[in-house]
Amino acid sequence: MYISSQARIDNLFTLYERRAGFMSYLIPGSLLDGYILTAPGCKTTIIKEVYLNCYSSGYSVRKYNKIPAKYQKVIDLIESGAPDETVYKAFCA
Numbered sequence: 001m002y003i004s005s006q007a008r009i010d011n012l013f014t015l016y017e018r019r020a021g022f023m024s025y026l027i028p029g030s031l032l033d034g035y036i037l038t039a040p041g042c043k044t045t046i047i048k049e050v051y052l053n054c055y056s057s058g059y060s061v062r063k064y065n066k067i068p069a070k071y072q073k074v075i076d077l078i079e080s081g082a083p084d085e086t087v088y089k090a091f092c093a
């Protein structure tokens with residue numbers, strides 16, 4: 001896991017978007033926005049916005065070879081049309 005800037009996150013999205021079968025899931029929140037990125041041949045990447053100080057935030061990036069069950073549950077909730085509040089609670093649990 002590492003903390004990243006917005007520019008590096010944009011580059012990561014660009015890298016995943018170039019892959020066929022790219023999927024991006026947005027988990028909305030006020031400060032704790034999150035993303036789950038998946039693509040064939042790429043690791044599953046979890047991006048969470050983290051508090052740095054009262055003026056700024058950063059992004060925590062973690063990559064997995066196989067998607068953990070917790071995040072698979074979040075993806076299933078999104079694809080089934082669950083309310084944002086339910087998805088957010090599952091993502092932050």
